[in-house]
Amino acid sequence: MTRLTIAELQTIRDKNRATFTLRKGECKARVTVHMGTCGIAAGARSVMTSLMNEIALSGREDIIVKTSGCGGLCAREPITVIELPDQPPVIYGDLNEEKIKEIFREHVIRGNPAGEYALALGSETIF
Amino acid sequence: METAVRTHAMLCGGTGCMASGTMKVKAAMEDEFKKKGIQDEAKVVLSGCNGFCAKGPVMAVYPDETFYQDITPADVPGLVEEHFLKGRPYQKLTFKEHEKKVAIPSIHDIPFFKHQVLVVLKNKGLIDPERIEDYIMMDGYKALSKALTLMKSEEIVKVVSDSGLRGRGGAGFPTGKKWELGLKIRADKKFVVCNGDEGDPGAFMDRSVMEADPHAVIEGMIICGVATESHKGYIYVRAEYPLAVKRLQIAIDQCYEAGLLGKNILSTGFDFDLEIYQGAGAFVCGEATALMRSVEGKRGMPRPKLWRSAVKGLWDKPTVLNNVETLANIPQIVLNGAGWYRSLGTEKSAGTKVFALTGAINNVGLVEVPMDTSLRKIIFDIGGGMINKRRKFKAVQLGGPSGGCIPEAYLDIPVTYEEIQKSGAIVGSGGMVVMDTSTCMVSTAKFFLDFTADESCGKCAPCRIGTKLMHDLLIDICEGRGREGDIEILEEMSDTIITASLCGLGQSAPNPVLSTIRHFRHEYESHIKDKWCTAGVCRDLCTFYIEEKICKGCGACMRACPSKAIEGEKKKPHKILQDACLHCRTCVDTCKFDAIKILPLSARTAGEADLQFLAGMMTEATAGIEKAEV
Ligand SMILES: Cc1cc2nc3c(=O)[nH]c(=O)nc-3n(C[C@H](O)[C@H](O)[C@H](O)COP(=O)(O)O)c2cc1C
Ligand code: SF4
Ligand code: SF4
Ligand code: FES
Numbered sequence: 001m002t003r004l005t006i007a008e009l010q011t012i013r014d015k016n017r018a019t020f021t022l023r024k025g026e027c028k029a030r031v032t033v034h035m036g037t038c039g040i041a042a043g044a045r046s047v048m049t050s051l052m053n054e055i056a057l058s059g060r061e062d063i064i065v066k067t068s069g070c071g072g073l074c075a076r077e078p079i080t081v082i083e084l085p086d087q088p089p090v091i092y093g094d095l096n097e098e099k100i101k102e103i104f105r106e107h108v109i110r111g112n113p114a115g116e117y118a119l120a121l122g123s124e125t126i127f
Numbered sequence: 128m129e130t131a132v133r134t135h136a137m138l139c140g141g142t143g144c145m146a147s148g149t150m151k152v153k154a155a156m157e158d159e160f161k162k163k164g165i166q167d168e169a170k171v172v173l174s175g176c177n178g179f180c181a182k183g184p185v186m187a188v189y190p191d192e193t194f195y196q197d198i199t200p201a202d203v204p205g206l207v208e209e210h211f212l213k214g215r216p217y218q219k220l221t222f223k224e225h226e227k228k229v230a231i232p233s234i235h236d237i238p239f240f241k242h243q244v245l246v247v248l249k250n251k252g253l254i255d256p257e258r259i260e261d262y263i264m265m266d267g268y269k270a271l272s273k274a275l276t277l278m279k280s281e282e283i284v285k286v287v288s289d290s291g292l293r294g295r296g297g298a299g300f301p302t303g304k305k306w307e308l309g310l311k312i313r314a315d316k317k318f319v320v321c322n323g324d325e326g327d328p329g330a331f332m333d334r335s336v337m338e339a340d341p342h343a344v345i346e347g348m349i350i351c352g353v354a355t356e357s358h359k360g361y362i363y364v365r366a367e368y369p370l371a372v373k374r375l376q377i378a379i380d381q382c383y384e385a386g387l388l389g390k391n392i393l394s395t396g397f398d399f400d401l402e403i404y405q406g407a408g409a410f411v412c413g414e415a416t417a418l419m420r421s422v423e424g425k426r427g428m429p430r431p432k433l434w435r436s437a438v439k440g441l442w443d444k445p446t447v448l449n450n451v452e453t454l455a456n457i458p459q460i461v462l463n464g465a466g467w468y469r470s471l472g473t474e475k476s477a478g479t480k481v482f483a484l485t486g487a488i489n490n491v492g493l494v495e496v497p498m499d500t501s502l503r504k505i506i507f508d509i510g511g512g513m514i515n516k517r518r519k520f521k522a523v524q525l526g527g528p529s530g531g532c533i534p535e536a537y538l539d540i541p542v543t544y545e546e547i548q549k550s551g552a553i554v555g556s557g558g559m560v561v562m563d564t565s566t567c568m569v570s571t572a573k574f575f576l577d578f579t580a581d582e583s584c585g586k587c588a589p590c591r592i593g594t595k596l597m598h599d600l601l602i603d604i605c606e607g608r609g610r611e612g613d614i615e616i617l618e619e620m621s622d623t624i625i626t627a628s629l630c631g632l633g634q635s636a637p638n639p640v641l642s643t644i645r646h647f648r649h650e651y652e653s654h655i656k657d658k659w660c661t662a663g664v665c666r667d668l669c670t671f672y673i674e675e676k677i678c679k680g681c682g683a684c685m686r687a688c689p690s691k692a693i694e695g696e697k698k699k700p701h702k703i704l705q706d707a708c709l710h711c712r713t714c715v716d717t718c719k720f721d722a723i724k725i726l727p728l729s730a731r732t733a734g735e736a737d738l739q740f741l742a743g744m745m746t747e748a749t750a751g752i753e754k755a756e757v
Binding site for chain 2: 001002003004005006009012013015016018019020021022023024025027032035036040045048052053055056064065066067068069
């Protein structure tokens with residue numbers, strides 16, 4: 001590490017924003033990928049990898065990614081739920097590596113729910 | 128492009144959890160992450176002490192805020208599958224409320240954590256103490272930036288004075304006053320010293336702070352340097368704290384590299400150097416003047432306080448000495464202001480205090496609470512009450528060898544300097560030991576006098592000889608040689624030691640005896656006159672006896688007795704053979720029906736009828752007390 005100035009202290013804070021978000025739970029978007037046995041069998045693993053790549057590409061550091069078990073809609077797996085502040089959560093189904101990228105860009109980055117892939121609105125109980 | 132990480136497993140890397148196997152769990156988790164193919168998205172991070180050491184290794188997983196305890200490598204596959212893959216709390220390892228057995232996964236719902244207010248420990252479990260970026264991320268060195276660029280020395284001193292912060296090392300001296308004197312005095316050299324000696328038996332507050340958040344202490348010290356125009360600091364840590372020393376050294380090295388220590392800090396022109404001095408771990412070396420002699424390389428002995436250390440301290444130069452916890456409060460006071468700090472606690476005891484809560488309760492560990500919190504809340508809400516439901520609360524010991532025992536009648540007082548002092552104890556550095564009805568108060572006093580007699584540096588006769596004599600007298604009382612008038616002799620000796628000792632060690636050494644005489648005089652009397660230790664702790668002053676009417680003949684005590692001193696047939700009243708009994712108390716703790724009574728020494732030779740009568744009276748008496756309490 002080189003010698004810091006006060007401005008550079010702030011740069012470090014900004015650079016570590018993602019870690020801060022994750023640990024303090026202060027986020028702008030929450031994405032939950034279903035990773036139950038049914039989800040994984042249907043390809044949730046590659047949906048997750050693709051999503052994590054998209055997040056890294058976007059450079060966004062205020063997004064929290066969670067996993068959850070089976071939500072009871074096994075036929076429509078892989079399923080992912082996206083929540084933005086002050087908006088009802090949107091449940092997306094029948095996902096694959098490509099669809100999740102598109103949904104991420106549309107919904108999380110631009111803020112427009114990607115209606116064509118949405119299964120339903122509203123929250124679901126995870127536990 | 129760096130890969131994005133979705134979850135951090137903050138595994139505790141404090142001394143307690145390390146000893147219970149943190150590193151093995153870490154290796155197993157990293158292995159399992161690889162097996163499941165999530166090693167890029169899930170990370171294990173070693174944090175500092177979480178305060179729940181007895182349940183270690185513990186871990187908090189973010190962003191889910193789920194808390195896990197007692198983790199073993201064998202649990203890891205299930206844990207990773209359930210939590211890290213499927214996102215469900217792994218019930219087997221979550222906290223469970225005593226008796227109710229309901230799992231509480233969220234760290235914010237667990238009573239032990241829920242009732243705490245974190246100022247000094249705000250980063251605990253949230254940062255990797257070996258990464259300066261983690262500390263900076265949590266607004267670290269923001270207060271220093273503010274102090275260096277926006278505040279004059281006088282202004283820093285003023286905000287510390289106005290905050291009402293008092294020294295957390297034991298004496299509770301107003302920190303602002305100390306700094307004011309430190310700033311005012313002119314000298315070619317001045318020093319800032321951090322007291323991390325922490326000699327009270329059982330205390331580990333300062334160790335945890337140094338291990339979990341070393342930069343907070345360092346930032347506090349540099350700010351103290353700015354405020355008092357001093358350019359050199361020492362952190363005095365006992366060598367028995369190797370992890371604290373290691374983490375502090377890493378932090379200091381990082382600061383030198385980042386230009387937060389050394390010349391021209393943050394390019395503002397201010398210089399400050401800092402080094403660690405390792406002490407050999409003598410209790411008296413925590414005393415201000417002895418500590419400074421020790422840093423000078425001399426034998427750590429107190430000397431008369433003709434001047435305040437702020438005038439003549441280390442190498443006779445003006446020195447501001449503060450405790451670890453005191454200094455760790457400073458950055459946040461500078462950042463958030465005096466009013467914010469004052470909003471916690473009371474007028475005269477502002478802010479929070481960290482306690483090391485241990486003893487006969489369910490949840491033991493490190494606890495930070497505002498100073499207006501009652502003892503009852505700490506012991507029963509945070510501590511979860513008595514661990515043994517058949518026993519009751521008896522006393523809580525505060526302030527270690529310089530403190531005292533507080534009985535039930537005072538449980539609703541807040542943990543302020545004034546109220547605790549009035550009760551006969553002191554807040555001290557924060558050791559808090561909860562004792563139940565199986566504790567003998569005379570033995571408790573004896574334990575502390577044994578400690579101080581051992582740790583007295585020997586310079587003053589009243590302390591050196593007096594504590595030894597008091598200890599001997601307490602041994603006599605506990606072994607049945609107590610005589611009428613002993614209590615008065617103890618009180619007289621206490622008086623002399625308090626007035627004639629040079630340093631705080633001697634001046635406070637009699638406190639454990641005085642406070643137990645004050646609140647539990649009847650126990651001293653029953654030891655001396657009746658030769659009866661009603662708690663059954665002093666082996667020479669008790670007789671264990673099974674009350675026939677209550678005994679169910681279950682045989683549990685017989686199996687538990689190490690000396691085979693209990694006999695009886697199934698479902699018939701059992702009997703203790705007095706000649707073979709070791710008076711170890713094992714049977715009393717084993718019997719679920721409270722059939723075993725603790726009678727005075729004289730009962731060993733009493734007739735059967737007398738014994739049954741006596742035992743019956745005791746049962747009635749306790750039943751009476753219980754009724755009265757309901
Ligand atoms: C016998 C004895 C032991 C002490 N041990 C410690 C100690 O371990 N840590 C500590 O901070 N203060 C200890 N003190 C108190 C120090 O003398 C001093 O008051 C304190 O470090 C000042 O810092 P503060 O004002 O921030 O509390 C001890 C005092 C005595 C008399
Ligand atoms: S009071 Fe005790 S410890 Fe303190 S200087 Fe005297 S002899 Fe040493
Ligand atoms: S444990 Fe209690 S009830 Fe059982 S035999 Fe012993 S004294 Fe009797
Ligand atoms: S060492 Fe892990 S909780 Fe204290």
